[in-house]
Amino acid sequence: MNAIHIALLGMGTVGTGVVKILASNAHNIEQKVGAPVIVKKILVKNPDKVRNVKTEAELVTNFDEILNDPEIMIVAEVMGGETPSKDYMLAALKAGKHVVTANKDVVAKYGRELFAAAEAHHTDLLFEASVGGGIPIIRPLKQCLAANQITEIMGIVNGTTNYMLTKMTKEKMDYADVLAEAQAKGYAESDPTADVGGFDAARKLAILASIGFGARVTLEDVHVEGITNIAIEDIEYARELGFIIKLLAIAKQDERGINVRVHPAFLPMSHPLAAVSDVFNAIFVKGDAVGETMFYGRGAGEMPTASAVTADIIDVARDIRHKVSSRILCTCFEQKPVYPVSKTESPYYIRLLVEDKPGVLAAIAGAFGAQQVSLHSVIQKRKVERSTELVLITYRVTDENIRLAMNTLLGMSVVSKIGNVIRVEAAEIS
Numbered sequence: 001m002n003a004i005h006i007a008l009l010g011m012g013t014v015g016t017g018v019v020k021i022l023a024s025n026a027h028n029i030e031q032k033v034g035a036p037v038i039v040k041k042i043l044v045k046n047p048d049k050v051r052n053v054k055t056e057a058e059l060v061t062n063f064d065e066i067l068n069d070p071e072i073m074i075v076a077e078v079m080g081g082e083t084p085s086k087d088y089m090l091a092a093l094k095a096g097k098h099v100v101t102a103n104k105d106v107v108a109k110y111g112r113e114l115f116a117a118a119e120a121h122h123t124d125l126l127f128e129a130s131v132g133g134g135i136p137i138i139r140p141l142k143q144c145l146a147a148n149q150i151t152e153i154m155g156i157v158n159g160t161t162n163y164m165l166t167k168m169t170k171e172k173m174d175y176a177d178v179l180a181e182a183q184a185k186g187y188a189e190s191d192p193t194a195d196v197g198g199f200d201a202a203r204k205l206a207i208l209a210s211i212g213f214g215a216r217v218t219l220e221d222v223h224v225e226g227i228t229n230i231a232i233e234d235i236e237y238a239r240e241l242g243f244i245i246k247l248l249a250i251a252k253q254d255e256r257g258i259n260v261r262v263h264p265a266f267l268p269m270s271h272p273l274a275a276v277s278d279v280f281n282a283i284f285v286k287g288d289a290v291g292e293t294m295f296y297g298r299g300a301g302e303m304p305t306a307s308a309v310t311a312d313i314i315d316v317a318r319d320i321r322h323k324v325s326s327r328i329l330c331t332c333f334e335q336k337p338v339y340p341v342s343k344t345e346s347p348y349y350i351r352l353l354v355e356d357k358p359g360v361l362a363a364i365a366g367a368f369g370a371q372q373v374s375l376h377s378v379i380q381k382r383k384v385e386r387s388t389e390l391v392l393i394t395y396r397v398t399d400e401n402i403r404l405a406m407n408t409l410l411g412m413s414v415v416s417k418i419g420n421v422i423r424v425e426a427a428e429i430s
C-alpha cells in the first residue's frame with residue numbers, strides 16, 4: 001500500500017491538533033483509508049518556534065517546496081487569513097492537489113473561484129472545519145440533507161463569544177478578562193475583533209446559507225452586530241426576565257427571498273439553544289422533508305477543529321486510494337434576492353436612562369406609539385444618580401420602526417441615554 005503524502009499549511013492551534021490525531025490514530029486511519037497518511041511537509045512562518053508536538057515532517061517556509069513536490073497529493077490549509085492562504089489554495093488546486101481547509105474567511109469570500117478551480121482540475125476542496133469547528137455540519141447540509149429545500153438555519157456558530165457570554169452570565173467575569181481567556185485557549189481568531197464583532201459568525205452564516213439555499217450569499221449580505229455593547233446589566237435583566245443573551249446566526253428563506261443576520265438576542269431560558277454553553281456551538285436546520293434537525297458540539301479549539309480537518313483528509317485520501325471522487329462541489333445554482341434586516345420583525349428589549357420626573361413614561365410611550373411600536377412591558381429599574389433606568393419589552397415590530405423610534409427618543413430631552421436595544425427571539429410575546 002503506497003502511503004498518501006500530505007502537507008499542512010500552518011502548525012498553530014489547529015495544525016498541531018491534526019499532527020497529533022494523525023499520529024495517535026494512525027492505525028485506525030490507515031485501516032479506513034487503506035494506506036498510511038504521512039505528513040511530509042509543514043509550512044510555518046517561524047521554523048525556530050518551540051512546538052508542543054513532535055513531527056517527522058519537514059518544516060518549510062517556502063510554499064513552493066510543497067507546491068512543486070509531486071508526492072504531496074493533499075494540502076491542508078490551517079494558516080488562516082485571506083492572504084496568502086487563498087493564493088496557496090488556488091495554486092495547489094491548479095497543480096492537481098486536493099485541498100482541505102478550516103478557513104471560513106477564504107471560503108466565504110472566494111468559494112466560487114476555488115470551487116471553479118477544483119472542478120476544472122478534478123480536485124477536491126473540503127472545508128468541514130470552517131463552520132462549527134468539530135461539529136459535522138457542512139457535509140450533512142451538502143450531502144445528507146441534499147434532498148431537502150432548506151427554509152431556516154439558526155444557531156450559535158462562534159465559540160469565542162459563546163464562551164465569553166457564558167462566563168459573563170454564570171461567573172460575572174469581566175469582558176476583557178474572559179476574552180483573554182478565550183484567546184489563551186486557542187478559540188479566538190488571530191484578530192479577535194472578528195469574533196466579538198460578529199464577523200466570524202457572519203462568514204460562517206454566509207457559507208451555511210449559500211449551501212442551504214443553493215444561492216451565493218456573501219458577507220456583505222449579512223447584517224452583523226457583535227457582542228461588544230453587551231453590558232453586565234443587560235445580562236442581569238435578561239436573567240430576571242427569564243432570558244439568556246446569545247449571539248445568534250439566523251438565515252431564513254421565504255417568499256421575499258433570503259434574510260441573513262448575526263446579532264445578540266434574548267432567548268427564552270427554555271429554548272434548546274439557551275443550554276448551549278462555553279465553547280459549544282449548535283445549529284438548527286429546517287428542511288421541507290426532514291423537518292427540524294440540530295447539530296451540536298465544540299465549535300472551536302485544537303482537537304475538535306482538528307477532528308474535522310483530519311476527517312476531510314481521510315475522505316480525500318480514501319478517494320485517492322480508490323481512484324474515485326464523489327463530492328458535490330459548488331451548490332450555488334440560483335440567484336436569490338436578499339432582503340434587508342429593516343424588514344424583519346421581532347419583539348425588542350430596550351434599556352434607557354431617562355429623567356426621573358412625572359410625565360416621562362407617557363412621553364416615551366407616545367414616541368414609541370408614533371412609530372407603531374407597542375410596549376408589552378415597562379419595568380422601572382434602579383436609580384442612576386438623578387436618572388432612572390427603564391427596561392422595556394416591545395411587541396413584535398419591524399427593525400425599521402424600532403430604529404425610527406430610537407431616533408425620536410435620542411432627540412427627547414428627557415432621555416439621557418439609550419443603554420441597549422436587543423432583539424428577542426423565539427419568545428411568545430403577542
Ligand SMILES: NC(=O)C1=CN([C@@H]2O[C@H](COP(=O)(O)OP(=O)(O)OC[C@H]3O[C@@H](n4cnc5c(N)ncnc54)[C@H](OP(=O)(O)O)[C@@H]3O)[C@@H](O)[C@H]2O)C=CC1
Binds near residue numbers: 079
Ligand atoms: N482555533 C480554532 O479553534 C479554529 C480555527 N479555525 C481556523 O483554522 C485556521 C487556523 O487557526 P489557528 O490554528 O487557530 O491559527 P494559529 O494562529 O494558531 O496558527 C497559524 C499557523 O499558520 C502559520 N502561518 C501563519 N501565516 C503564515 C504565513 N504567511 N506563512 C507561513 N505560515 C504561516 C503560523 O506559523 P508559526 O507557527 O510559525 O507562527 C501558525 O503555525 C484559521 O483559518 C481559523 O479561522 C477554524 C475553526 C476553529
Ligand SMILES: N[C@@H](CC=O)C(=O)O
Binds near residue numbers: 132158160161299
Ligand atoms: N474563532 C472561532 C474559531 C472557530 O471557528 C470561534 O471562536 O468560533
Ligand code: NA
Binds near residue numbers: 130138308
Ligand atoms: Na464543522
